[in-house]
Amino acid sequence: MSTINKVPASAGAEWLLAGFALLRRAPVPLATLSVLWGLLSMGVMLVAVTLPAMTLAMQFLLVLAGPLFFAGMLWAVREVDQGRIASPSHLLQPVREGHALALVITLLPQLLAALVMGALLFVMVGTEQLQHLREVYQQMQVIAAAGGEPDPSLVAGLPAGRLLLWLLLVAVVFVAVKWMTFIASPQILFSNTHVVDAMRNSLRACVHNWTAMLVFYLLAGIAIFAVGMGTLLLALLLALVLGPTLAMGLWQFVLMAIVMPVLAGAAYTAWRQMLGTGTAQASAAPPAQIEV
Structure with missing residues (x-):
């Protein structure tokens, strides 16, 4: 049974700052792990390009490897947090510890959500309306390519209300799925929690601390945008010397x-705070707790 701590909304900012702080403590080792993952992904995609028949299999392999890579990053981040050195071998540490299957299982909520929402779209909108929507979309693309203005009458017969309701449900399900896996991996890796219990604890912790999650996602989005734009400007300058292809490739790696x-680092810190293994609290009052 896990104890879920109530954290203040400002904890979302603390998680993000902790992630940057951990990166500053070991920038080269942690960045190297990410670059290695990028190179492995590039190698897999090159195989897919060389052998078109293997494209689907290679893409499926990358999807399965995603949780394992992120778990390896979590392991390296904990090593840095505890004063040890991160190394490339940490990418395989979750596999060596026997957590590979549990980490891959964390993909199931995304798969089930996609299947359910796809089926729900057919039920709510219907095949004929979906075909009509596709035709309208194609017509609008043709008009936009020709430089014209779309005719509002094209969308007059579309079931806008049902589509908006479906999009709202998709947003809710997307958030629920992300919250189910937000701190599930640290529990599996460091607490040996069963994968189902880990996802349940993660969802309940995020729901219980929804204000902190909102702050985190807002600030993370701003930070990623800022980092992306800053590094893109550097890439554009490098493109004058190295060429656009090489410069854009370097930009993605950076x-x-x-x-x-x-x-x-943010997910690791959030796990420590929300599941009782961290010490940071915003106030002197004892944290509210719920049992799961």
């Missing part, structure tokens, strides 16, 4: 080298 360790 962006990944910054963003991934920060997000891993």
